[in-house]
Amino acid sequence: MATTISNDVVRIFPKQETLTAATTLTAADSxxxxxxxxxxxxxxxPAPFAGFSVKFIVAAAFSTDTxxxxxxxxRDTLNGGxxxxxxIVESDATDRVTFEDGAESIGDFIEIxxxxxxxxxxxxxxxxxSITVGEL
Structure with a gap:
């Protein structure tokens, strides 16, 4: 997280990034x-590790599924819903979450x-x- 110090107050801003291509996340992306x-x-x-967290938000319509x-x-390690x-769309030991092209709305999100x-x-x-879960 980025840190700004002003008037003896520490402010921490979350890391935010716009995705533009396929990628494999690492521990540094948590x-x-x-x-x-x-x-x-x-x-x-990445391979699961304690404390990993990430959030994905639809910021604009897209032309194919994400x-x-x-x-x-x-595989088979994604649980919740x-x-x-x-x-409620359950994820019981699944592999993927898909933001569906044409059904997505700005503001749709997932947290993992x-x-x-x-x-x-x-x-x-x-x-x-707009969001589906399933197997690969």
């Missing part, structure tokens, strides 16, 4: 908020945290089928 827009892409999470997935050697159009073994998912999608 704590970041990612804004997603434009062309869709795939984001691969997928957030678990790493190949840590998202609220989509008022309904880890205990070192599993990933835990929470989020909200405004429109029906």
């Amino acid at each position: 704590g970041k908020t990612y804004l997603i827009s434009g062309t869709g892409y795939t984001v691969t999470l 997928v957030v997935q678990t790493p190949a050697d840590n 998202v609220i989509v159009n008022g309904a 945290t880890s205990d070192g073994t599993s990933f835990f998912l929470f989020g909200n999608g405004n429109a029906s089928s």
Whole structure:
């Protein structure tokens, strides 16, 4: 996190980044908020570790799906759920979360945290089928 000191007060601002291409996150990306827009892409999470956390927010409409997935050697580790159009969509040992092209709304989001073994998912999608979970 960035730190600013002014008038003997320390202010900490969260790390924020705009995603523009497919990427694989690392431990150094923990704590970041990612804004997603434009062309869709795939984001691969790092191996789970205690304290990992990340947030993804739809900042603008995109032209293809955006997928957030678990790493190949840590499949079936995504648990929790998202609220989509008022309904709970469960993630029970799944591999991926998809922001669906054409159904996404600005402000749709997911948060993912880890205990070192599993990933835990929470989020909200405004429109029906805007966020889906499943297997790879």
